[in-house]
Amino acid sequence: EDQVTQSPEALRLQEGESSSLNCSYTVSGLRGLFWYRQDPGKGPEFLFTLYSAGEEKEKERLKATLTKKESFLHITAPKPEDSATYLCAVQAKGGTSYGKLTFGQGTILTVHP
């Protein structure tokens, strides 16, 4: 069974204080690992897809990396507007390729000015 565990559950940072969020996963053959951002009362918003170990992707202050067992979302010099819940999800390879995503519980990030 595919599993995704995110840590920490919650993270409080001061503006400008860089840090990382962790996503550990077990999956029977990884097709893709996804990062989403979710603001309160809204649906998840796509950030990145990573497909293979060693891959990195960047968007503004965010950088996602992938190994064979985990992914990190690095946040450099965060701003208060980066406050949100960050969700990690995996998609497995396989015959039933209907795009099923297995999500972690998310990390609630709060950035104080």
Place this chain on the structure above:
Amino acid sequence: NAGVTQTPKFRVLKTGQSMTLLCAQDMNHEYMYWYRQDPGMGLRLIHYSVGEGTTAKGEVPDGYNVSRLKKQNFLLGLESAAPSQTSVYFCASTKIAGGPSYNEQFFGPGTRLTVL
């Protein structure tokens, strides 16, 4: 493009009542999904559809039914609501589930359902 829209945004039901949640997408996507999100549980797949006229069960299908009569619409029904179905429901869609460039799922804004 409106993307993925959901109606209603909020709803309160009494135990035993029925209702239908509507999801619509204007991106001509083939695959559509219904998820529920509960505190500490993450997003869990209820049902999904790989095309017009086809539906299938996800992880937590009990107590729900779905229909996809038109490509752009995916309906989620609760025939007899229970308090355990209190949750936030999200609809999502993707163009093609298997292709590496099209795996991104686009989510709607959600429906917050309370069953008393």
